[in-house]
Amino acid sequence: MSLRSIRNHSVDPSAGRRAARYASIAVILSLAACSGDKKTINDLESHVPPVDTLYNNGIDALRDQRYALSAAEFDVLQQNYPYSAYVANAQLMAGYAYYLQDKYPEAVQQLDRFLELHPTSPDAAYAFYLRALCYYEQVAEVQRDQQGTIEAMNALEEVITRFPQSPYARDAQLKVDLCRDHLAGKEMLVGRYYQQQRSYHSAVNRYQRVVQDFQTTNHVPEALERLVEVYLDLGLTDQARRTASVLSYNYPGSKWYRYAYDTLRSKHLLSADTPAPHTGSGKASAKSADADGASPLAKAPPPPSEVRARRGFFSRVWHSVF
Template sequence: MSASKFRTGLVLAAVAISALSTSACLNRGANRPRLAYEERPVEALYNTGYQRVQARRWADAVDYFQEVERQHPYSEWSRRAILMQIYAYYQDNHYQEAIAAADRFIALFPGNPSAPYAFYMKAICNFEQITDVGRDQGYALAALDGLREVARRYPGTPYAIDATVKMDMVNDQLAGKEMAIGRYYQRNNQPLAAINRYKTVIDNPAYQRTSHTPEALYRLVEINLVLGLKEEAMRNGSVLGFNYPGSPWYAEAYALLTEEGATPEVAPTAQRESWLRRLIPG
Protein backbone atom coordinates (compact mmCIF):
# COMPACT_ATOMS: atom_id res chain seq x y z
CA MET A 1 0.00 0.00 0.00
CA SER A 2 1.32 3.40 -0.92
CA ALA A 3 2.70 5.49 1.91
CA SER A 4 1.05 8.59 0.44
CA LYS A 5 -2.26 9.46 2.05
CA PHE A 6 -5.53 10.61 0.61
CA ARG A 7 -8.36 12.46 2.35
CA THR A 8 -11.74 10.88 1.76
CA GLY A 9 -14.84 12.95 1.10
CA LEU A 10 -16.51 11.27 4.07
CA VAL A 11 -14.02 12.85 6.45
CA LEU A 12 -14.62 16.40 5.27
CA ALA A 13 -18.35 16.05 4.66
CA ALA A 14 -19.15 14.77 8.14
CA VAL A 15 -17.28 17.57 9.84
CA ALA A 16 -18.70 20.22 7.55
CA ILE A 17 -22.22 19.10 8.40
CA SER A 18 -21.40 19.25 12.09
CA ALA A 19 -19.89 22.71 11.70
CA LEU A 20 -22.78 24.10 9.68
CA SER A 21 -25.28 22.82 12.23
CA THR A 22 -23.73 25.15 14.76
CA SER A 23 -24.73 28.14 12.69
CA ALA A 24 -21.95 29.94 13.41
CA CYS A 25 -7.14 17.32 26.78
CA LEU A 26 -4.24 16.95 24.80
CA ASN A 27 -1.35 19.39 24.65
CA ARG A 28 0.82 18.96 21.54
CA GLY A 29 4.29 19.40 22.94
CA ALA A 30 5.98 21.37 25.64
CA ASN A 31 6.92 24.17 23.25
CA ARG A 32 3.31 25.01 22.46
CA PRO A 33 1.66 26.89 25.36
CA ARG A 34 -2.02 26.45 25.94
CA LEU A 35 -4.38 29.35 25.38
CA ALA A 36 -4.55 31.57 28.43
CA TYR A 37 -7.87 31.10 30.20
CA GLU A 38 -10.24 33.90 29.39
CA GLU A 39 -13.95 33.42 29.76
CA ARG A 40 -15.51 34.08 26.38
CA PRO A 41 -18.86 33.29 24.74
CA VAL A 42 -18.85 29.70 23.56
CA GLU A 43 -19.98 30.73 20.09
CA ALA A 44 -16.98 33.03 19.77
CA LEU A 45 -14.54 30.30 20.81
CA TYR A 46 -16.06 27.73 18.50
CA ASN A 47 -16.34 30.03 15.51
CA THR A 48 -12.74 31.17 15.93
CA GLY A 49 -11.69 27.52 15.92
CA TYR A 50 -13.74 26.90 12.81
CA GLN A 51 -12.14 29.89 11.08
CA ARG A 52 -8.73 28.39 11.89
CA VAL A 53 -9.88 25.13 10.27
CA GLN A 54 -10.90 26.98 7.14
CA ALA A 55 -7.47 28.61 7.10
CA ARG A 56 -5.87 25.16 7.56
CA ARG A 57 -4.27 26.29 10.81
CA TRP A 58 -4.93 22.95 12.42
CA ALA A 59 -2.98 23.36 15.65
CA ASP A 60 -4.56 26.75 16.37
CA ALA A 61 -7.99 25.29 15.65
CA VAL A 62 -7.43 22.52 18.17
CA ASP A 63 -6.50 25.09 20.83
CA TYR A 64 -9.84 26.84 20.46
CA PHE A 65 -11.87 23.63 20.35
CA GLN A 66 -10.11 22.41 23.48
CA GLU A 67 -10.98 25.71 25.12
CA VAL A 68 -14.62 25.13 24.25
CA GLU A 69 -14.39 21.77 26.02
CA ARG A 70 -12.62 23.25 29.01
CA GLN A 71 -14.99 26.18 29.55
CA HIS A 72 -18.25 24.46 28.55
CA PRO A 73 -17.69 20.74 29.21
CA TYR A 74 -21.32 19.61 29.29
CA SER A 75 -22.68 21.68 26.44
CA GLU A 76 -23.67 20.77 22.92
CA TRP A 77 -20.80 22.96 21.81
CA SER A 78 -18.37 20.68 23.62
CA ARG A 79 -19.64 17.68 21.68
CA ARG A 80 -19.15 19.50 18.40
CA ALA A 81 -15.73 20.73 19.49
CA ILE A 82 -14.51 17.17 20.05
CA LEU A 83 -15.59 16.22 16.53
CA MET A 84 -13.70 19.16 15.14
CA GLN A 85 -10.61 18.19 17.12
CA ILE A 86 -10.71 14.74 15.53
CA TYR A 87 -10.79 16.33 12.11
CA ALA A 88 -8.08 18.94 12.81
CA TYR A 89 -5.73 16.41 14.37
CA TYR A 90 -6.26 14.07 11.42
CA GLN A 91 -5.55 16.80 8.87
CA ASP A 92 -2.41 17.72 10.80
CA ASN A 93 -1.25 14.06 10.70
CA HIS A 94 -1.48 13.77 14.48
CA TYR A 95 -3.09 10.37 14.27
CA GLN A 96 -2.73 9.25 17.86
CA GLU A 97 -4.28 12.48 19.13
CA ALA A 98 -7.13 12.08 16.62
CA ILE A 99 -7.73 8.53 17.86
CA ALA A 100 -7.69 9.72 21.47
CA ALA A 101 -10.27 12.42 20.66
CA ALA A 102 -12.42 9.84 18.85
CA ASP A 103 -12.22 7.51 21.86
CA ARG A 104 -13.26 10.39 24.11
CA PHE A 105 -16.25 11.18 21.93
CA ILE A 106 -17.33 7.52 21.84
CA ALA A 107 -17.03 7.22 25.62
CA LEU A 108 -19.04 10.40 26.25
CA PHE A 109 -21.61 10.09 23.46
CA PRO A 110 -21.88 6.43 22.40
CA GLY A 111 -25.40 6.78 21.02
CA ASN A 112 -24.95 10.11 19.30
CA PRO A 113 -25.65 10.30 15.54
CA SER A 114 -22.03 11.39 15.05
CA ALA A 115 -20.62 8.26 16.73
CA PRO A 116 -20.20 6.49 13.34
CA TYR A 117 -17.87 9.28 12.29
CA ALA A 118 -15.74 8.79 15.42
CA PHE A 119 -15.49 5.03 14.85
CA TYR A 120 -14.70 5.58 11.18
CA MET A 121 -11.97 8.11 11.91
CA LYS A 122 -10.26 5.75 14.35
CA ALA A 123 -10.05 3.16 11.58
CA ILE A 124 -8.89 5.69 8.98
CA CYS A 125 -6.11 7.00 11.22
CA ASN A 126 -4.69 3.47 11.45
CA PHE A 127 -5.36 2.80 7.76
CA GLU A 128 -3.27 5.77 6.67
CA GLN A 129 -0.31 4.61 8.75
CA ILE A 130 -0.03 1.22 7.04
CA THR A 131 3.51 0.66 5.81
CA ASP A 132 4.99 -1.69 3.22
CA VAL A 133 4.82 -5.45 3.67
CA GLY A 134 8.43 -5.58 4.81
CA ARG A 135 7.52 -3.97 8.13
CA ASP A 136 5.32 -4.77 11.08
CA GLN A 137 1.64 -4.82 10.16
CA GLY A 138 0.27 -3.59 13.49
CA TYR A 139 -1.45 -0.62 11.89
CA ALA A 140 -2.98 -2.85 9.22
CA LEU A 141 -4.43 -5.18 11.85
CA ALA A 142 -5.73 -2.26 13.91
CA ALA A 143 -7.26 -0.70 10.79
CA LEU A 144 -8.92 -3.97 9.85
CA ASP A 145 -10.44 -4.32 13.32
CA GLY A 146 -11.72 -0.74 13.18
CA LEU A 147 -13.14 -1.07 9.68
CA ARG A 148 -14.92 -4.30 10.62
CA GLU A 149 -16.43 -2.52 13.62
CA VAL A 150 -17.75 0.27 11.41
CA ALA A 151 -19.24 -2.19 8.92
CA ARG A 152 -20.81 -4.24 11.73
CA ARG A 153 -22.26 -1.34 13.68
CA TYR A 154 -23.49 0.85 10.83
CA PRO A 155 -24.41 -1.35 7.84
CA GLY A 156 -25.73 0.46 4.80
CA THR A 157 -24.19 3.80 5.73
CA PRO A 158 -21.56 5.55 3.59
CA TYR A 159 -19.07 4.82 6.36
CA ALA A 160 -19.76 1.07 6.15
CA ILE A 161 -19.57 1.08 2.35
CA ASP A 162 -16.20 2.82 2.39
CA ALA A 163 -15.00 0.57 5.23
CA THR A 164 -15.84 -2.53 3.17
CA VAL A 165 -13.73 -1.30 0.24
CA LYS A 166 -10.83 -0.49 2.52
CA MET A 167 -11.09 -3.88 4.23
CA ASP A 168 -10.33 -5.51 0.88
CA MET A 169 -7.29 -3.26 0.55
CA VAL A 170 -6.06 -4.14 4.03
CA ASN A 171 -6.60 -7.86 3.43
CA ASP A 172 -4.52 -7.57 0.25
CA GLN A 173 -1.80 -5.94 2.33
CA LEU A 174 -1.88 -8.69 4.97
CA ALA A 175 -1.89 -11.40 2.33
CA GLY A 176 1.12 -9.68 0.76
CA LYS A 177 2.89 -9.91 4.11
CA GLU A 178 2.26 -13.67 4.24
CA MET A 179 3.64 -14.00 0.71
CA ALA A 180 6.76 -12.00 1.57
CA ILE A 181 7.48 -14.28 4.53
CA GLY A 182 6.75 -17.36 2.44
CA ARG A 183 9.20 -16.27 -0.25
CA TYR A 184 11.81 -15.64 2.42
CA TYR A 185 11.44 -19.18 3.75
CA GLN A 186 11.47 -20.62 0.24
CA ARG A 187 14.69 -18.80 -0.64
CA ASN A 188 16.28 -20.07 2.55
CA ASN A 189 15.42 -23.72 1.94
CA GLN A 190 12.64 -23.95 4.51
CA PRO A 191 9.90 -25.39 2.28
CA LEU A 192 7.50 -26.51 5.00
CA ALA A 193 7.47 -23.07 6.62
CA ALA A 194 6.94 -21.50 3.19
CA ILE A 195 4.06 -23.89 2.42
CA ASN A 196 2.30 -22.88 5.63
CA ARG A 197 2.45 -19.20 4.64
CA TYR A 198 1.18 -19.84 1.12
CA LYS A 199 -1.64 -22.02 2.42
CA THR A 200 -2.68 -19.23 4.76
CA VAL A 201 -3.29 -17.03 1.71
CA ILE A 202 -5.24 -19.77 -0.06
CA ASP A 203 -7.29 -21.01 2.89
CA ASN A 204 -8.20 -17.71 4.54
CA PRO A 205 -11.52 -16.56 3.01
CA ALA A 206 -10.53 -12.92 3.52
CA TYR A 207 -7.39 -13.43 1.42
CA GLN A 208 -8.86 -15.58 -1.36
CA ARG A 209 -10.05 -12.57 -3.39
CA THR A 210 -6.75 -10.75 -3.11
CA SER A 211 -4.23 -10.33 -5.90
CA HIS A 212 -1.84 -12.76 -4.17
CA THR A 213 -3.85 -15.98 -4.46
CA PRO A 214 -2.61 -16.99 -7.96
CA GLU A 215 1.01 -16.60 -6.93
CA ALA A 216 0.42 -18.56 -3.71
CA LEU A 217 -0.96 -21.47 -5.76
CA TYR A 218 1.97 -21.26 -8.16
CA ARG A 219 4.47 -21.30 -5.29
CA LEU A 220 2.86 -24.45 -3.95
CA VAL A 221 3.24 -26.07 -7.35
CA GLU A 222 6.87 -25.00 -7.40
CA ILE A 223 7.72 -26.26 -3.91
CA ASN A 224 5.83 -29.55 -4.20
CA LEU A 225 7.65 -30.39 -7.42
CA VAL A 226 10.97 -29.73 -5.67
CA LEU A 227 9.87 -32.03 -2.84
CA GLY A 228 8.84 -34.71 -5.31
CA LEU A 229 5.15 -34.41 -4.44
CA LYS A 230 3.93 -34.42 -8.03
CA GLU A 231 0.29 -35.24 -7.22
CA GLU A 232 0.05 -32.38 -4.74
CA ALA A 233 1.68 -30.06 -7.25
CA MET A 234 -0.80 -31.20 -9.89
CA ARG A 235 -3.72 -30.58 -7.55
CA ASN A 236 -2.61 -27.02 -6.81
CA GLY A 237 -1.96 -26.43 -10.49
CA SER A 238 -5.48 -27.61 -11.35
CA VAL A 239 -6.99 -25.22 -8.81
CA LEU A 240 -4.88 -22.42 -10.26
CA GLY A 241 -5.89 -23.27 -13.83
CA PHE A 242 -9.57 -23.58 -13.01
CA ASN A 243 -9.77 -20.24 -11.21
CA TYR A 244 -7.12 -18.20 -13.03
CA PRO A 245 -6.57 -19.69 -16.52
CA GLY A 246 -5.43 -16.31 -17.85
CA SER A 247 -2.98 -15.57 -15.06
CA PRO A 248 0.76 -15.41 -15.86
CA TRP A 249 1.25 -17.51 -12.72
CA TYR A 250 -0.78 -20.31 -14.29
CA ALA A 251 1.25 -20.11 -17.49
CA GLU A 252 4.39 -20.61 -15.36
CA ALA A 253 2.81 -23.47 -13.41
CA TYR A 254 1.61 -25.11 -16.63
CA ALA A 255 5.13 -25.00 -18.03
CA LEU A 256 6.64 -26.51 -14.87
CA LEU A 257 4.10 -29.32 -14.70
CA THR A 258 4.46 -30.08 -18.38
CA GLU A 259 8.22 -30.42 -17.96
CA GLU A 260 7.52 -33.01 -15.27
CA GLY A 261 5.21 -34.94 -17.56
CA ALA A 262 2.06 -33.86 -15.69
CA THR A 263 0.40 -31.64 -18.26
CA PRO A 264 -2.77 -30.10 -16.75
CA GLU A 265 -6.09 -30.54 -18.55
CA VAL A 266 -6.72 -26.79 -18.76
CA ALA A 267 -4.40 -24.90 -21.08
CA PRO A 268 -3.46 -21.31 -20.26
CA THR A 269 -5.66 -18.73 -21.90
CA ALA A 270 -5.18 -15.10 -22.83
CA GLN A 271 -4.92 -13.01 -19.68
CA ARG A 272 -8.29 -11.80 -18.47
CA GLU A 273 -9.02 -8.67 -16.53
CA SER A 274 -8.74 -9.11 -12.79
CA TRP A 275 -11.81 -8.79 -10.60
CA LEU A 276 -10.36 -5.55 -9.20
CA ARG A 277 -9.91 -4.04 -12.66
CA ARG A 278 -13.45 -5.01 -13.58
CA LEU A 279 -14.69 -3.41 -10.38
CA ILE A 280 -12.59 -0.25 -10.72
CA PRO A 281 -11.69 0.32 -14.39
CA GLY A 282 -8.26 1.86 -14.82
Protein backbone atom coordinates in the same frame (compact mmCIF):
# COMPACT_ATOMS: atom_id res chain seq x y z
CA MET B 1 -12.44 10.77 38.20
CA SER B 2 -16.21 10.89 37.72
CA LEU B 3 -18.21 14.08 37.22
CA ARG B 4 -19.76 13.64 40.65
CA SER B 5 -16.38 13.28 42.35
CA ILE B 6 -15.14 16.34 40.49
CA ARG B 7 -18.06 18.39 41.76
CA ASN B 8 -17.59 17.14 45.32
CA HIS B 9 -13.83 17.57 45.36
CA SER B 10 -12.85 20.31 47.81
CA VAL B 11 -10.78 22.84 45.87
CA ASP B 12 -10.77 26.57 45.34
CA PRO B 13 -12.98 27.12 42.27
CA SER B 14 -11.31 30.38 41.31
CA ALA B 15 -7.87 28.79 41.50
CA GLY B 16 -9.03 25.98 39.26
CA ARG B 17 -10.42 28.42 36.73
CA ARG B 18 -7.22 30.42 36.73
CA ALA B 19 -5.12 27.29 36.25
CA ALA B 20 -7.32 26.12 33.39
CA ARG B 21 -7.15 29.57 31.83
CA TYR B 22 -3.36 29.73 31.96
CA ALA B 23 -3.06 26.18 30.67
CA SER B 24 -5.38 27.04 27.80
CA ILE B 25 -3.37 30.13 26.97
CA ALA B 26 -0.15 28.12 26.94
CA VAL B 27 -1.65 25.58 24.57
CA ILE B 28 -2.91 28.19 22.13
CA LEU B 29 0.34 30.18 22.25
CA SER B 30 2.50 27.17 21.46
CA LEU B 31 0.29 26.03 18.61
CA ALA B 32 -0.38 29.50 17.26
CA ALA B 33 3.35 30.08 17.02
CA CYS B 34 3.68 27.00 14.83
CA SER B 35 0.76 27.96 12.60
CA GLY B 36 1.67 31.63 12.17
CA ASP B 37 -1.52 32.91 13.82
CA LYS B 38 -1.62 36.65 14.66
CA LYS B 39 -3.10 36.40 18.15
CA THR B 40 -1.03 38.18 20.79
CA ILE B 41 -0.28 37.39 24.41
CA ASN B 42 -2.37 40.37 25.57
CA ASP B 43 -5.40 39.16 23.63
CA LEU B 44 -5.24 35.77 25.31
CA GLU B 45 -4.30 36.89 28.81
CA SER B 46 -7.18 39.31 29.03
CA HIS B 47 -9.84 36.59 29.14
CA VAL B 48 -10.88 33.21 27.85
CA PRO B 49 -13.32 33.86 25.00
CA PRO B 50 -16.98 32.83 25.37
CA VAL B 51 -17.80 29.28 24.43
CA ASP B 52 -19.51 30.16 21.17
CA THR B 53 -16.56 32.35 20.15
CA LEU B 54 -14.12 29.51 20.81
CA TYR B 55 -16.21 27.11 18.78
CA ASN B 56 -16.67 29.50 15.87
CA ASN B 57 -12.96 30.36 15.93
CA GLY B 58 -12.16 26.68 15.76
CA ILE B 59 -14.44 26.19 12.76
CA ASP B 60 -13.01 29.26 11.01
CA ALA B 61 -9.44 28.09 11.63
CA LEU B 62 -10.34 24.68 10.24
CA ARG B 63 -11.77 26.21 7.08
CA ASP B 64 -8.65 28.35 6.74
CA GLN B 65 -6.51 25.20 7.06
CA ARG B 66 -4.95 26.41 10.32
CA TYR B 67 -5.38 22.98 11.80
CA ALA B 68 -3.13 23.39 14.84
CA LEU B 69 -4.95 26.53 15.96
CA SER B 70 -8.30 24.89 15.28
CA ALA B 71 -7.45 21.93 17.51
CA ALA B 72 -6.23 24.33 20.22
CA GLU B 73 -9.48 26.32 20.14
CA PHE B 74 -11.54 23.15 20.56
CA ASP B 75 -9.25 21.90 23.33
CA VAL B 76 -9.59 25.19 25.23
CA LEU B 77 -13.35 25.02 24.86
CA GLN B 78 -13.42 21.57 26.42
CA GLN B 79 -11.15 22.60 29.29
CA ASN B 80 -13.02 25.76 30.21
CA TYR B 81 -16.62 24.82 29.37
CA PRO B 82 -16.81 21.08 30.11
CA TYR B 83 -20.63 21.10 30.51
CA SER B 84 -21.39 23.21 27.45
CA ALA B 85 -23.61 21.96 24.67
CA TYR B 86 -20.72 22.72 22.33
CA VAL B 87 -18.46 20.09 23.87
CA ALA B 88 -19.63 17.13 21.81
CA ASN B 89 -19.06 18.92 18.51
CA ALA B 90 -15.78 20.33 19.81
CA GLN B 91 -14.52 16.80 20.55
CA LEU B 92 -15.49 15.59 17.12
CA MET B 93 -14.01 18.56 15.31
CA ALA B 94 -10.84 18.46 17.40
CA GLY B 95 -10.44 14.84 16.30
CA TYR B 96 -10.81 15.92 12.70
CA ALA B 97 -8.33 18.79 13.13
CA TYR B 98 -5.75 16.45 14.64
CA TYR B 99 -6.37 13.95 11.85
CA LEU B 100 -5.63 16.65 9.25
CA GLN B 101 -2.28 17.23 10.97
CA ASP B 102 -1.46 13.51 10.84
CA LYS B 103 -1.58 13.46 14.64
CA TYR B 104 -3.45 10.21 14.77
CA PRO B 105 -3.05 9.26 18.47
CA GLU B 106 -4.39 12.67 19.48
CA ALA B 107 -7.26 12.32 17.02
CA VAL B 108 -8.15 8.86 18.33
CA GLN B 109 -8.09 10.18 21.90
CA GLN B 110 -10.60 12.89 21.04
CA LEU B 111 -12.83 10.49 19.12
CA ASP B 112 -12.74 7.88 21.89
CA ARG B 113 -13.81 10.58 24.34
CA PHE B 114 -16.66 11.59 22.07
CA LEU B 115 -17.86 8.01 21.61
CA GLU B 116 -17.61 7.24 25.32
CA LEU B 117 -19.75 10.24 26.26
CA HIS B 118 -22.09 10.25 23.25
CA PRO B 119 -22.47 6.64 22.04
CA THR B 120 -25.95 7.24 20.59
CA SER B 121 -25.12 10.50 18.83
CA PRO B 122 -26.26 10.82 15.22
CA ASP B 123 -22.61 11.56 14.45
CA ALA B 124 -21.33 8.33 16.00
CA ALA B 125 -20.96 6.70 12.58
CA TYR B 126 -18.73 9.54 11.44
CA ALA B 127 -16.67 9.32 14.63
CA PHE B 128 -16.18 5.56 14.29
CA TYR B 129 -15.17 5.95 10.66
CA LEU B 130 -12.74 8.78 11.28
CA ARG B 131 -11.25 6.80 14.17
CA ALA B 132 -10.84 3.76 11.90
CA LEU B 133 -9.21 5.89 9.26
CA CYS B 134 -6.67 7.15 11.79
CA TYR B 135 -5.54 3.53 12.18
CA TYR B 136 -5.72 2.95 8.44
CA GLU B 137 -3.46 5.94 7.76
CA GLN B 138 -0.76 4.26 9.86
CA VAL B 139 -0.66 0.99 7.92
CA ALA B 140 3.00 0.10 7.62
CA GLU B 141 4.83 -1.07 4.55
CA VAL B 142 4.56 -4.78 3.96
CA GLN B 143 8.13 -5.39 5.12
CA ARG B 144 7.26 -4.22 8.63
CA ASP B 145 5.11 -5.61 11.42
CA GLN B 146 1.45 -5.65 10.41
CA GLN B 147 -0.23 -5.31 13.80
CA GLY B 148 -1.31 -1.83 12.77
CA THR B 149 -2.99 -3.27 9.67
CA ILE B 150 -4.94 -5.70 11.83
CA GLU B 151 -6.05 -2.87 14.13
CA ALA B 152 -7.12 -0.80 11.14
CA MET B 153 -9.07 -3.69 9.67
CA ASN B 154 -10.83 -4.37 12.98
CA ALA B 155 -11.78 -0.70 13.35
CA LEU B 156 -13.08 -0.55 9.78
CA GLU B 157 -15.09 -3.73 10.24
CA GLU B 158 -16.66 -2.18 13.34
CA VAL B 159 -17.92 0.66 11.15
CA ILE B 160 -19.46 -1.83 8.73
CA THR B 161 -21.05 -3.89 11.51
CA ARG B 162 -22.44 -0.96 13.48
CA PHE B 163 -23.49 1.25 10.59
CA PRO B 164 -24.07 -0.92 7.49
CA GLN B 165 -26.41 1.65 5.93
CA SER B 166 -24.22 4.67 6.61
CA PRO B 167 -22.37 6.54 3.84
CA TYR B 168 -19.11 5.32 5.40
CA ALA B 169 -19.76 1.57 5.21
CA ARG B 170 -18.90 1.17 1.53
CA ASP B 171 -15.64 3.08 1.80
CA ALA B 172 -14.80 1.14 4.96
CA GLN B 173 -15.37 -2.14 3.09
CA LEU B 174 -13.03 -1.06 0.30
CA LYS B 175 -10.36 -0.30 2.85
CA VAL B 176 -10.92 -3.62 4.63
CA ASP B 177 -10.25 -5.33 1.29
CA LEU B 178 -7.04 -3.33 0.93
CA CYS B 179 -6.00 -4.31 4.45
CA ARG B 180 -6.61 -7.97 3.67
CA ASP B 181 -4.59 -7.66 0.48
CA HIS B 182 -1.82 -6.04 2.50
CA LEU B 183 -1.81 -8.88 5.04
CA ALA B 184 -1.76 -11.44 2.22
CA GLY B 185 1.19 -9.60 0.73
CA LYS B 186 3.02 -9.97 4.01
CA GLU B 187 2.38 -13.72 4.00
CA MET B 188 3.67 -13.95 0.45
CA LEU B 189 6.77 -11.99 1.35
CA VAL B 190 7.61 -14.37 4.17
CA GLY B 191 6.68 -17.42 2.10
CA ARG B 192 9.02 -16.41 -0.73
CA TYR B 193 11.79 -15.89 1.79
CA TYR B 194 11.30 -19.36 3.26
CA GLN B 195 11.19 -20.83 -0.22
CA GLN B 196 14.49 -19.21 -1.15
CA GLN B 197 15.98 -20.55 2.07
CA ARG B 198 14.67 -24.04 1.17
CA SER B 199 12.54 -24.09 4.28
CA TYR B 200 9.78 -25.64 2.23
CA HIS B 201 7.35 -26.67 4.96
CA SER B 202 7.32 -23.15 6.37
CA ALA B 203 6.79 -21.77 2.87
CA VAL B 204 3.87 -24.14 2.31
CA ASN B 205 2.22 -22.96 5.52
CA ARG B 206 2.44 -19.32 4.40
CA TYR B 207 1.15 -19.97 0.89
CA GLN B 208 -1.69 -22.14 2.14
CA ARG B 209 -2.75 -19.43 4.55
CA VAL B 210 -3.04 -16.99 1.65
CA VAL B 211 -5.18 -19.46 -0.29
CA GLN B 212 -7.41 -20.32 2.67
CA ASP B 213 -7.69 -17.06 4.60
CA PHE B 214 -7.30 -14.42 1.87
CA GLN B 215 -9.24 -15.97 -0.99
CA THR B 216 -10.49 -12.65 -2.38
CA THR B 217 -7.07 -11.02 -2.69
CA ASN B 218 -4.89 -10.68 -5.76
CA HIS B 219 -2.17 -12.82 -4.19
CA VAL B 220 -3.99 -16.16 -4.47
CA PRO B 221 -2.84 -17.05 -8.04
CA GLU B 222 0.79 -16.53 -7.12
CA ALA B 223 0.36 -18.48 -3.88
CA LEU B 224 -1.02 -21.45 -5.83
CA GLU B 225 1.82 -21.30 -8.35
CA ARG B 226 4.38 -21.12 -5.55
CA LEU B 227 2.78 -24.17 -3.98
CA VAL B 228 3.27 -26.04 -7.27
CA GLU B 229 6.95 -25.14 -7.19
CA VAL B 230 7.42 -26.15 -3.56
CA TYR B 231 5.53 -29.43 -3.93
CA LEU B 232 7.73 -30.32 -6.88
CA ASP B 233 10.85 -29.48 -4.87
CA LEU B 234 9.55 -31.79 -2.15
CA GLY B 235 8.82 -34.54 -4.68
CA LEU B 236 5.06 -34.34 -4.09
CA THR B 237 4.01 -34.55 -7.72
CA ASP B 238 0.36 -35.42 -7.04
CA GLN B 239 -0.11 -32.38 -4.81
CA ALA B 240 1.61 -30.24 -7.44
CA ARG B 241 -0.77 -31.46 -10.15
CA ARG B 242 -3.85 -30.96 -7.98
CA THR B 243 -2.76 -27.45 -7.06
CA ALA B 244 -2.15 -26.65 -10.72
CA SER B 245 -5.65 -27.90 -11.49
CA VAL B 246 -7.12 -25.50 -8.92
CA LEU B 247 -5.08 -22.72 -10.47
CA SER B 248 -6.20 -23.56 -14.01
CA TYR B 249 -9.87 -23.76 -12.98
CA ASN B 250 -9.96 -20.44 -11.13
CA TYR B 251 -7.36 -18.43 -13.03
CA PRO B 252 -7.02 -19.98 -16.50
CA GLY B 253 -5.74 -16.76 -18.06
CA SER B 254 -3.36 -15.83 -15.28
CA LYS B 255 0.36 -15.57 -15.90
CA TRP B 256 0.78 -17.66 -12.77
CA TYR B 257 -1.02 -20.59 -14.39
CA ARG B 258 1.18 -20.22 -17.44
CA TYR B 259 4.22 -20.47 -15.15
CA ALA B 260 2.81 -23.58 -13.44
CA TYR B 261 1.87 -25.15 -16.79
CA ASP B 262 5.35 -24.55 -18.21
CA THR B 263 6.95 -25.96 -15.07
CA LEU B 264 4.90 -29.15 -15.19
CA ARG B 265 5.55 -29.53 -18.92
CA SER B 266 9.31 -29.13 -18.44
CA LYS B 267 9.21 -31.98 -15.93
CA HIS B 268 6.94 -34.12 -18.18
CA LEU B 269 4.20 -34.10 -15.57
CA LEU B 270 1.31 -32.84 -17.69
CA SER B 271 -1.61 -35.23 -17.96
CA ALA B 272 -3.71 -35.61 -21.07
CA ASP B 273 -6.58 -33.60 -19.63
CA THR B 274 -4.47 -30.72 -18.35
CA PRO B 275 -5.91 -27.59 -20.02
CA ALA B 276 -3.55 -25.25 -21.81
CA PRO B 277 -3.40 -21.69 -20.49
CA HIS B 278 -5.75 -19.19 -22.06
CA THR B 279 -4.04 -16.82 -24.44
CA GLY B 280 -3.64 -13.46 -22.77
CA SER B 281 -3.04 -10.01 -24.15
CA GLY B 282 0.63 -10.11 -23.21
CA LYS B 283 3.40 -12.64 -23.28
CA ALA B 284 4.41 -14.42 -20.13
CA SER B 285 7.66 -13.04 -18.85
CA ALA B 286 10.32 -14.79 -16.88
CA LYS B 287 10.02 -14.56 -13.12
CA SER B 288 13.37 -12.89 -12.75
CA ALA B 289 11.97 -10.56 -10.11
CA ASP B 290 11.80 -13.39 -7.60
CA ALA B 291 14.40 -15.75 -8.97
CA ASP B 292 17.48 -13.55 -9.15
CA GLY B 293 18.63 -14.42 -5.66
CA ALA B 294 18.00 -10.95 -4.25
CA SER B 295 16.41 -10.55 -0.87
CA PRO B 296 12.60 -10.71 -1.14
CA LEU B 297 12.43 -7.83 1.35
CA ALA B 298 13.52 -5.53 -1.48
CA LYS B 299 10.71 -6.76 -3.71
CA ALA B 300 7.72 -6.35 -1.43
CA PRO B 301 4.61 -5.02 -3.11
CA PRO B 302 3.90 -1.36 -2.34
CA PRO B 303 1.35 -0.42 0.30
CA PRO B 304 -2.23 0.04 -0.87
CA SER B 305 -2.69 2.96 -3.22
CA GLU B 306 -5.20 4.50 -0.84
CA VAL B 307 -3.03 4.59 2.24
CA ARG B 308 -3.45 8.38 2.12
CA ALA B 309 -7.10 9.20 2.84
CA ARG B 310 -9.28 11.27 0.55
CA ARG B 311 -9.29 14.47 2.50
CA GLY B 312 -11.76 16.15 0.13
CA PHE B 313 -14.28 13.46 1.06
CA PHE B 314 -13.91 14.30 4.73
CA SER B 315 -14.22 18.01 4.02
CA ARG B 316 -17.57 17.40 2.39
CA VAL B 317 -18.67 15.14 5.22
CA TRP B 318 -18.01 17.53 8.07
CA HIS B 319 -19.65 20.41 6.20
CA SER B 320 -22.77 18.23 5.81
CA VAL B 321 -22.66 17.14 9.46
CA PHE B 322 -22.12 20.57 10.91
